[in-house]
């Protein structure tokens with residue numbers, strides 16, 4: 523079931539250009555025991571068998587290198603699914619802004635504040651900061667890196683990833699029109 527779900531959502535992420543090559547990862551919680559996560563190096567649209575990671579202790583070598591972030595989020599929250607992607611506009615906007623305040627209607631409704639968090643990929647710093655950010659909002663952007671979205675299901679996390687990218691695209695386009703307003 524996990525493998526099929528990962529592939530279904532992975533294909534959507536790639537079709538919407540929310541992630542490229544073998545970047546990004548996703549996971550689904552299995553109770554308090556641990557979670558299934560994408561294999562390291564696997565493409566999201568052909569993820570193969572997900573790898574099980576326990577809530578404590580070492581993770582298998584085949585687990586995505588970003589398993590620390592997923593574990594920290596599950597330990598600090600009740601979320602059941604997490605998606606990490608590298609959407610172009612979200613990454614660009616996060617380099618400049620400390621938080622993203624969407625101006626489009628869906629963004630205002632579903633993710634009115636998108637925190638920007640810090641930390642190098644694969645570090646405990648990133649894990650702590652993303653986990654803390656996701657207690658304030660269901661989607662955050664790791665600065666210059668990518669989004670982490672969490673929800674009850676992978677579909678929820680997918681929608682939030684897509685919404686966040688849409689909001690960042692709209693914000694970027696608004697900037698292009700700033701000096702062109704004619705009264």
Ligand SMILES: [Zn+2]
Nearest residue numbers: 545546667668
């Ligand atoms: Zn990444």
